[in-house]
Amino acid sequence: MNATQDSAKTPVQGPAWNLDEEYPALDSPRFREDLDAVKDLLARLEPAGELIGTRAAGASALDPVTDAALLAACGSFALGLEEARTILGSLQVYVNCLSSVDGSDAEAKRLRGLLQGLDARLDTAAAGYALVMAHAPDAFFDAFCGPACADPALHGHRFLLSRERRLRPRLLSLDMERTLSTMAPDGLAAWGNLYTNLTGTLRCTVAQPGGGATAMGLASASSLLKRPDRTLREAAWRGINEAMAAHQESFSSILNAISGWRQAEAGLRSRVEPVGCLDESLHMSRIGRPTLDALMGALRQSRELGRRALRAQARLCGVERLGPWDILAPAPASPGGPAGRAIPWDEGVSIVRRAFAAVDPAMGEFVDRMAAAGRMEGRDMDGKRPGAYCTRFPKSRNPYVYTTYRGSLSELSTLAHELGHAWHGEVLRAVPRMESRYPMTLAETASTFAEAALGDFLASEAAAGGDAGAAGLELAWSDAQDAATFLVNIPARFEFECRLREARPSGPLGPDALCGLMRASWEEWYGDSLSGYDEWYWASKLHFHMTGTSFYNYPYSFGYLFSLGVYARRRELGPRFPEAYVGLLRDTGRMEAEEVAARHLGVDISRPDFWLAGAGMVEEKVSRFERLAAGASGH
Numbered sequence: 001m002n003a004t005q006d007s008a009k010t011p012v013q014g015p016a017w018n019l020d021e022e023y024p025a026l027d028s029p030r031f032r033e034d035l036d037a038v039k040d041l042l043a044r045l046e047p048a049g050e051l052i053g054t055r056a057a058g059a060s061a062l063d064p065v066t067d068a069a070l071l072a073a074c075g076s077f078a079l080g081l082e083e084a085r086t087i088l089g090s091l092q093v094y095v096n097c098l099s100s101v102d103g104s105d106a107e108a109k110r111l112r113g114l115l116q117g118l119d120a121r122l123d124t125a126a127a128g129y130a131l132v133m134a135h136a137p138d139a140f141f142d143a144f145c146g147p148a149c150a151d152p153a154l155h156g157h158r159f160l161l162s163r164e165r166r167l168r169p170r171l172l173s174l175d176m177e178r179t180l181s182t183m184a185p186d187g188l189a190a191w192g193n194l195y196t197n198l199t200g201t202l203r204c205t206v207a208q209p210g211g212g213a214t215a216m217g218l219a220s221a222s223s224l225l226k227r228p229d230r231t232l233r234e235a236a237w238r239g240i241n242e243a244m245a246a247h248q249e250s251f252s253s254i255l256n257a258i259s260g261w262r263q264a265e266a267g268l269r270s271r272v273e274p275v276g277c278l279d280e281s282l283h284m285s286r287i288g289r290p291t292l293d294a295l296m297g298a299l300r301q302s303r304e305l306g307r308r309a310l311r312a313q314a315r316l317c318g319v320e321r322l323g324p325w326d327i328l329a330p331a332p333a334s335p336g337g338p339a340g341r342a343i344p345w346d347e348g349v350s351i352v353r354r355a356f357a358a359v360d361p362a363m364g365e366f367v368d369r370m371a372a373a374g375r376m377e378g379r380d381m382d383g384k385r386p387g388a389y390c391t392r393f394p395k396s397r398n399p400y401v402y403t404t405y406r407g408s409l410s411e412l413s414t415l416a417h418e419l420g421h422a423w424h425g426e427v428l429r430a431v432p433r434m435e436s437r438y439p440m441t442l443a444e445t446a447s448t449f450a451e452a453a454l455g456d457f458l459a460s461e462a463a464a465g466g467d468a469g470a471a472g473l474e475l476a477w478s479d480a481q482d483a484a485t486f487l488v489n490i491p492a493r494f495e496f497e498c499r500l501r502e503a504r505p506s507g508p509l510g511p512d513a514l515c516g517l518m519r520a521s522w523e524e525w526y527g528d529s530l531s532g533y534d535e536w537y538w539a540s541k542l543h544f545h546m547t548g549t550s551f552y553n554y555p556y557s558f559g560y561l562f563s564l565g566v567y568a569r570r571r572e573l574g575p576r577f578p579e580a581y582v583g584l585l586r587d588t589g590r591m592e593a594e595e596v597a598a599r600h601l602g603v604d605i606s607r608p609d610f611w612l613a614g615a616g617m618v619e620e621k622v623s624r625f626e627r628l629a630a631g632a633s634g635h
């Protein structure tokens with residue numbers, strides 16, 4: 001974290017990934033064959049789904065013996081659908097990988113649209129089958145995928161289908177379900193697309209420290225918020241918010257329409273019992289309401305911890321209070337310290353490998369295999385999409401890691417984070433595909449765990465080398481930033497979304513009202529720990545405008561505290577930990593989160609104690625940072 005990060009390029013960067021094992025190119029025979037295979041499967045699934053759909057209305061009276069033909073048709077439909085989704089998913093992952101590396105790849109963009117269309121056709125084809133499975137009596141369902149079913153390939157379908165069956169009261173008729181899914185692409189989803197298009201093209205005017213101003217895209221302006229120069233960060237933040245204000249009518253229309261659509265759909269689905277605004281999110285998160293309440297209660301009780309972290313950060317920066325433009329700032333430069341040195345890629349990978357091997361030798365070997373197979377993308381070049389992610393090809397089940405690596409400690413931590421996700425994917429090879437889809441609440445367990453393992457490893461190395469100073473402070477800074485993000489910022493987002501859902505039924509909210517809601521939400525959580533609040537956050541934060549999922553916030557805080565709970569077990573279990581950890585990860589796609597926690601950690605996450613214990617571990621980190629900050633700033 002020194003001045004070199006501000007120059008456009010550094011000599012240190014990561015390698016290109018090698019995707020040839022999946023597909024050599026978009027125009028390769030292998031890509032074309034898979035595309036044809038999906039189309040062939042669709043041609044078979046569409047009429048079959050239509051036929052199954054004719055039985056949806058009377059599905060509650062189905063009998064496994066007299067309706068044996070339908071049972072068999074459903075079985076073959078389910079396997080065909082799984083195959084189509086597996087192949088289509090691999091094509092989509094490949095296209096997405098190419099677009100990430102080269103945002104201007106026109107052919108990738110064209111194919112993305114085409115594949116999305118195929119995806120939507122699959123959903124429509126499956127609508128009747130989904131209703132039959134949801135409404136069929138237990139005897140029929142058990143014969144389909146229970147122990148009584150002779151085809152083991154169908155057993156893996158049981159978990160996800162059982163969950164959908166619990167939503168029976170919310171399901172509409174086949175016609176209504178099809179109408180909704182037909183209208184959604186140019187309705188609900190279109191608002192999300194508008195947001196993406198608007199934020200992808202609008203210009204932010206950022207005042208330059210030396211005078212004058214530069215116009216730039218939102219992504220570039222946002223990346224300035226992570227720069228060491230505080231004046232530049234503030235200028236970027238002001239430039240972003242001015243752009244938000246200039247487009248306030250568009251942004252508020254988008255948010256009102258998304259919220260209004262969800263409210264209207266929940267109304268339609270409330271015929272048997274009322275559907276609350278959180279219900280869909282809880283279902284997708286695979287947790288019950290008591291668990292969410294326990295988590296939010298513990299977060300509320302611990303928000304002072306996040307504020308303490310912010311105050312200590314301010315002390316270290318030599319300011320009275322941080323501004324809203326400081327919450328993503330890197331650790332202040334420590335001249336001459338090891339934190340200022342760029343860590344070459346190979347050395348970085350070797351550090352992560354050793355940190356992983358300290359947890360479980362198999363994890364260390366896995367990092368070597370990822371490197372040898374070229375499954376990591378780390379180049380620093382123009383046209384690459386910012387950010388980092390881990391992705392899996394459903395067909396081969398190979399995980400790949402995407403990042404931009406320039407050798408900073410925080411980028412090394414990101415690499416460990418993504419390799420943690422990759423290890424999760426590796427472990428899931430052992431379970432059926434249909435049991436390997438985990439919810440967002442459990443998604444960040446392996447990644448956050450990996451970051452913690454790296455942090456511990458580096459701290460012990462630094463201590464052993466007698467050089468805990470700069471690296472220690474930089475690590476502690478990122479601990480403090482995490483505390484502020486997960487105990488204050490994420491809850492403030494949740495608070496805003498709750499308030500919006502509460503207010504929206506009385507009519508659309510104008511930009512002023514939305515700014516007011518955001519200000520109140522920040523005040524509730526940040527208190528006096530900042531010099532001001534980010535009232536345009538409702539417009540600038542993508543997560544509020546995503547149409548595939550609502551309340552895209554609390555699962556982050558869940559994952560943070562949950563992974564701390566897992567990490568605590570590492571110390572308790574010692575040599576027995578690796579096996580327990582793999583067992584936990586393996587079950588993330590086939591159990592409710594409560595069950596995963598009870599079975600593998602022996603804890604009840606619907607009680608506040610579990611979450612408060614996690615907050616206790618954060619308290620240790622924050623206190624350590626406060627001591628370091630007081631020392632470094634001479635107080």
Ligand SMILES: [Zn+2]
Nearest residue numbers: 417421444447
């Ligand atoms: Zn992640």
